[in-house]
Each structure stands twice: as C-alpha cells, then as structure tokens.
Amino acid sequence: MTAIRLRGLTKCYGTDTVVDGIDLDVRRGECFGLLGPNGAGKTTTLRLLLGHTHPTSGNIEVLGYGIPQEARAMRARVGVVPQQDSLDPDFTVVENLYTYASYFGLRGADLEARVVELLELASLTAKANAGVLQLSGGMRRRLTLARALVNRPDLVILDEPTTGLDPQARQLIWQRLRSLLTTGTTLVLTTHYMEEAARLCDRLAILDRGRVLALGSPRELIAAHIEPRVVEVHGPGVETWRLSHGQHLASRTEQVGETVFCYTTDDQALLADLTTRPDLWFIHRPASLEDVFLKLTGRELHEEPRK
C-alpha cells in the first residue's frame, strides 16, 4: 500500500527548477525521511504534497487523493508540523488544540477526550492552561505535534521537527514519533540531522538541487555508497602523508581543511602505518550516513536560501 506516490514531480520558480523530476513511493506505516542541505527543495516538496502549491508538471497522489485537486479532502486525514512555528500566541495550550480542531469541524465529547490524550502525549498536561508564549522551544514543538494529531491523521508530515531543539527535547520528540509509528501512522519528515534520519527513518531519500540522489534504508545507503571504514587524520604532516601513504593505503581520500578523510574496506594497514607517525592524530570509525550525505551532496557550504 502506498501512502504517497510521486511521478515526475517538478516545480519551477521562474527559471529555477526547485524540484526536478522526483519519483517516489512512500509506503503506509513507514517513516520516510527527506534528507538534504538547505535549499535542496524539501519544504517545496512537502508543500506540493499538501496542495499548497501547484506542480509545474508531474503527478501527486496522497492517501489515494489526487493533488492538488482533492487536497482539501486529503488534508482532513493528514497532520502537519510546519517548519515555521504557527501556534496562536493569544491562546493557551488547550485553546490552541481546540481552535485547530475547529478548523477540521471537530467538536464535542470526542474532541474533549482527544485533547486530554494529546496533552498527555505531548507531556503538556501540567501546562494545559499556560499561554503559548510561556512555553520553551521544546514544549512549543510538542504542542505543534499534538495539534497535528488532533484529527487522528493517517499520515503526518513534519518539516524539520527538531531543528533548533536541545538534545533532550529532540529525544522526547523522537520517542513520540516512534510511538506514532507503532500505531500504524505513516510519517514523512525532512531533516538535516543525520542522526535523526538514521535513528528514525525506515527509508530515506537524499535530496539535492531538487533531485533524489539516493534512496533506501540508512544501512542500504551506507552499504551502497561508501566504504565501511573511515579514518580521519590530522596533524602537521598530513598533506604530504596523504600523497605518500594515505592515497595508497585507502581506497579513497579527501582533504577538508586540516583533516584527511580516508575511506577503506580494510583499515589494518592504514592504522599500522599511522601508529608509527607521532606527528599525526587519527580517529577510526565505521562509515555513517553523514559520510554518504557529504559524498553525494558535496562538502562546500550550502548557504541559507534568501527569503
């Protein structure tokens, strides 16, 4: 069963092609991640899914609804956690939930029970009557998540749900998302935190300049795109070492600033050599999603898009 089906999805703004021919299927019940640097087109892709902007070309189906034509009916069954905070600052926590529920036409005893449940889920029961402006960043984010669940959605779309949060607050959101997955809810989230993608997502697509560069589970991506071991070397002689030794001992090396990254399937010879070099420091570790990401999207800085 597919929750989302995209075919040849393209969006141009003027001469910029921001989403460039994306084909994707998100399965029901999975957590699907869109991973990409700033300006990759993640938010635009989500806006296309929600019917918030019309595609230049291509096909979108969400929960079986044709988008944008049937976006209204689709949105009744979807929850959204937007990138930008849109809580109502004039309202308390519960008033935010009730007001948002009213946009879905929800009311009555059913809703009251749901609100109690959601406060519990967001760990905000004690803050039920607090004004939104008194909440911490993590609490606001949890309230936004609770708000997105008010209509018991089959699919929840989250745009950078944990950006700007401290590690504790982030962990708490992850826990809630995992418990949503156990109830069969489909999740689609964007992130630029590799750890988040690796821990949470069943599958993910790495996106850059509006294109899908790679698609698969975090493990599959690492296996398919990168050598399993990484040795990071730095120190005064690292540049000459790279040319004389590193290059030959590793399958691939790359220098970023003062550090040489060596990618290899077998790091024994490399490590043996490095232990004889008191002028070089090194770390060896398994390859991670971040290595895949940097390999595919490049190491140069992606500037924040101007808004």
Next chain:
Amino acid sequence: MIDWSLPSLSGRWIVVWRRNLRVWRKLAGPAVLGNFGEPLLMLLALGYGLGGFMGQVNGLSYLAFLASGVVCSSAMNTATFEGLYSAYTRLSVQQTWHAMLCTPLAVDDIVLGEAMWAATKGTMSAFAILVVMVILGVVHDPIAILALPILFLTGLCFASMALVVTALAHRYDFFLYYSTLLLTPMLLLSGIFFPLEGLAPAIQMAASALPLAHAVALVRPMVVGAIMPASLVLHLLVLLGYTAVALYVSTVLLRRRLLA
C-alpha cells in the same frame, strides 16, 4: 499561474470568524472601553463645542449631523484596521493562515472569514456610537436599528478593500499609502464633518465614486431623520459592488501569495 476562479462561498468561513472572536473575547475589556469612550469624548467635544458655533446643518443639530456620519466612519475605520494590521499580523507574523491551510480550510474560506470578522468588529464599534447617540438624545426612532445591516455592509466593504492592500503588503508601513492617499481624503470629503453640497463639483464626483459617501447617505436619514433614505438601491449597489470586487480581488491575490 494565477487562479482567477470566483471565491467559493461555503460555510467554512465561520470557524475563521470564531477563532478571531475567541481572541477578541480575551482582550475585550479595553476594546469595549475604546469603542464607547473615544466616540463619546469626540461627540461631546466636537458636537457640543464646535456645534455651538455652527447652529443647524442641513436641518440637523451639528451633533446629530456629525454623529450620524461618525457612525459610518467608525465602522470603516475599525474594519479597515482589522483588515490591515490585524490580518497582516495573522498572515505574516503569526502564520495563522498558514496553519489554517494545513487543515481542510482553503484561502477562500480564510478571506471570507476575515472579512466577516472585520465587518463584525466594525459593526460593534458603530453600534457603540449608536448607543452613545441614544444616551445623548440624538437618536429617538427605532428605525435607526435598520442602519445596523448597512453598517455591517460598510464594514464588509472596507474590510475587503483592506484585505486587498494586505495581500500586497510586505511590511506594516505599506498601509500608510492606503490610509494617507485614499482613506483620509475620503473620510474628510464624504459628508461626515460638513455637508458635501458646498464643495466643488469635481470633489463631489470623486466622493460619490467612493463607498463612504454612500454609506453616509444611507445611514444618516435612518438614524437621525427617522426616514428611509432616498436612492436606497443606488447607494446599496455601490457598497455591494465595491464589496464584491474587493472580495474577489483579495481572494485572487491571497491565493497567489499563499499558494505560490
């Protein structure tokens, strides 16, 4: 790609209206005080103070003349402020409309809900002035109640016009163009503070091309003359025409802006 289709008129706007009412209720104390206090002071000062020098205007006491005009400009000002500053805050600072668009609501519902809400607020402030006028003994015929729907329409008209401006705004300062270049001249030349008849014909033409003078022409006879206005249908058509066009244009512009 611009969506030029006519606004879809469904009943969903009511939840947008209710949201704004809920916020208003939380802050209603000072708002109500402002609604009553300001016009009361102004009517007392100008109506009695200035009126003492003026004698009768168009067969009315100056207080009655002024108050029956200010009722209209109050509906206009309140609805305009709500459609400009408050709506813009919800559009850009608070992202309230973006949140609504993540639910089954559409831009058309939001625009209609906002316009109806601003018109409601405009009517509330006009109603406060009517009450003040009753207290001051200027209004004594129940026919004045019939002015309320007209005042609501006046509010809706100016709310819709304000939403057109808001749809184009990227900062609050932008609203000064609208208020300085259009609203204030119109306010001064729509027969609220003095009769239009003495003015140059060109100015009279300009005033009658704009909606406020028509609102005044409808409301003044009802509230202080205890009679139904002449050319009722013509004045109504002007107000309805402005409302319909502004509602359409603001919907198209906001669709373009929010669904880019």
